[in-house]
Amino acid sequence: MKSIEIDNVGPIEHASIPVLSRGGIVRMRGRNGHGKSTALAAVNALHSEDALVLTPRAGTQFGTIQDPGGYTVRVGKRTTRKGELTIHQIEASAAARLVDPGIKDPDRADMTRARALCEILGVRAAVEPWSQLLLDPTKIDEAMGGRDQGDAPGCAAAVKGYLEEQARMQEQLQASYAERAKVKLAAAEEALRGIEAYPGNAQDDSVKTALALHALEQRRGQAQEAARRLPEVRAQLEGLPGLSEADAAAAVAAALEVGRQARAKVEGLERELEEVKKRLQAARAGLDVARAEHKQAESALTAARARGPLEERLRELHVKAVSGPLDEELQAAKDALARAKAGMAAQEMARRARGYQEEALDYERQAKAAEELAEDLRRRAAQVEPVLFSGLQTDLVSVQDGMLYGRHERLGMVRFGSLSHGERWRRALELVLRHHPKGEGIPVITMAQEGWEGLDPQNRAEINQIAQESGVLIITAEADSGELRAEVFGETLEAQAGAARE
Numbered sequence: 001m002k003s004i005e006i007d008n009v010g011p012i013e014h015a016s017i018p019v020l021s022r023g024g025i026v027r028m029r030g031r032n033g034h035g036k037s038t039a040l041a042a043v044n045a046l047h048s049e050d051a052l053v054l055t056p057r058a059g060t061q062f063g064t065i066q067d068p069g070g071y072t073v074r075v076g077k078r079t080t081r082k083g084e085l086t087i088h089q090i091e092a093s094a095a096a097r098l099v100d101p102g103i104k105d106p107d108r109a110d111m112t113r114a115r116a117l118c119e120i121l122g123v124r125a126a127v128e129p130w131s132q133l134l135l136d137p138t139k140i141d142e143a144m145g146g147r148d149q150g151d152a153p154g155c156a157a158a159v160k161g162y163l164e165e166q167a168r169m170q171e172q173l174q175a176s177y178a179e180r181a182k183v184k185l186a187a188a189e190e191a192l193r194g195i196e197a198y199p200g201n202a203q204d205d206s207v208k209t210a211l212a213l214h215a216l217e218q219r220r221g222q223a224q225e226a227a228r229r230l231p232e233v234r235a236q237l238e239g240l241p242g243l244s245e246a247d248a249a250a251a252v253a254a255a256l257e258v259g260r261q262a263r264a265k266v267e268g269l270e271r272e273l274e275e276v277k278k279r280l281q282a283a284r285a286g287l288d289v290a291r292a293e294h295k296q297a298e299s300a301l302t303a304a305r306a307r308g309p310l311e312e313r314l315r316e317l318h319v320k321a322v323s324g325p326l327d328e329e330l331q332a333a334k335d336a337l338a339r340a341k342a343g344m345a346a347q348e349m350a351r352r353a354r355g356y357q358e359e360a361l362d363y364e365r366q367a368k369a370a371e372e373l374a375e376d377l378r379r380r381a382a383q384v385e386p387v388l389f390s391g392l393q394t395d396l397v398s399v400q401d402g403m404l405y406g407r408h409e410r411l412g413m414v415r416f417g418s419l420s421h422g423e424r425w426r427r428a429l430e431l432v433l434r435h436h437p438k439g440e441g442i443p444v445i446t447m448a449q450e451g452w453e454g455l456d457p458q459n460r461a462e463i464n465q466i467a468q469e470s471g472v473l474i475i476t477a478e479a480d481s482g483e484l485r486a487e488v489f490g491e492t493l494e495a496q497a498g499a500a501r502e
Contacts (some may be wrong), residue, residue: 011039025489032197036477094119095428115153125155167377177367188356206340213333223309386488422462449477
């Protein structure tokens with residue numbers, strides 16, 4: 001019987017894994033820590049870089065893994081490969097996730113199964129539909145993160161993550177705008193705290209009251225100046241002769257008349273000069289008296305004329321002195337001006353508060369817009385995988401409305417999760433073999449120990465039957481109390497060897 005030979009790898013000194021040309025299951029059995037998982041990794045290393053994580057057995061320089069045709073992987077400080085493979089390994093991880101994603105929630109489990117189905121079917125990325133989910137369709141390459149379009153689930157995860165990251169950015173913006181709005185509203189409240197509303201226009205009232213106060217202060221100054229000069233003018237007035245202006249004017253008029261008569265007499269006497277020299281002398285004396293009286297009258301008139309303006313000035317100063325604003329009137333004007341100025345300050349603070357409120361409203365609008373955009377991006381992100389899965393449909397499985405269905409032999413298409421474990425493995429293996437054609441040699445799948453040990457006896461038997469019908473060799477592991485060994489499921493190696501000899 002052909003076999004895979006493992007020597008001096010990890011804890012394994014030697015292990016031989018039979019390669020069943022007719023298909024079936026081979027179990028690596030033995031105690032934990034004796035090399036079961038190493039044996040599975042060694043099989044995978046024939047086709048992958050898993051040999052890089054393998055090490056030679058302690059005390060040896062290198063180990064070897066050899067397939068039935070002699071293809072050899074040498075495990076050591078430097079891994080080498082030699083020969084041509086005669087077995088064809090099939091990636092089983094996607095099939096295992098399709099069978100059991102390890103998620104209890106049916107809907108979430110179906111999404112994980114759909115991703116595995118994409119890998120099995122080789123579905124390519126839904127570039128065009130995804131680009132329409134982006135805010136900027138030209139960013140689709142950036143959203144996929146440079147991934148190969150053949151990795152549809154990876155591309156879907158990248159696009160979904162890209163949209164969710166944009167949503168998170170909008171949510172951060174929303175939080176930032178909301179905080180800014182909160183700060184501005186607090187500033188508005190602080191600006192309005194303790195401010196009383198001022199009736200009317202404080203600025204106009206401030207100007208008016210300031211002008212009125214200035215006029216009152218001018219009046220007060222004029223009154224004080226008038227009161228200061230009043231004694232001086234009164235003294236000047238009291239120093240003038242006692243004649244009134246009318247009396248002085250009458251005296252002047254009388255003096256003029258005496259002078260006129262005197263001149264007339266002088267003229268007559270001059271004509272009679274020679275006859276009446278004595279009379280001329282007397283007339284001249286009278287004329288001197290008249291002139292003296294005229295001079296005295298003119299002096300009185302001058303004094304009277306000077307007295308009039310002084311009296312008028314005295315009256316004006318007295319009026320001003322007694323008509324100045326009262327202290328209460330000035331204080332009232334000052335209080336009105338203070339209220340107007342306080343009103344101006346209050347209105348300025350109110351204007352500033354309104355500005356804060358407007359800024360807060362603007363931030364609230366921006367926060368709302370960011371929140372709505374974040375919700376929209378979340379919705380778009382949620383559509384990424386459904387867009388990809390909408391085209392997944394075969395005669396064995398299909399995705400409808402985000403739910404995975406599988407074909408039941410009697411019931412037709414039912415929820416994939418409702419199929420028995422064996423039925424799910426049957427469909428998974430059928431899909432794997434159908435969409436990953438056999439290469440040259442026997443197709444091989446490795447199944448993790450946890451997956452195998454989670455199956456009940458009936459499901460194990462069903463999977464063995466599926467493997468034999470499909471001609472696929474499944475290599476898995478199972479813990480027991482014995483030494484490391486390989487057993488064909490359903491019969492011992494010795495029984496199989498005896499049957500071969502017969």
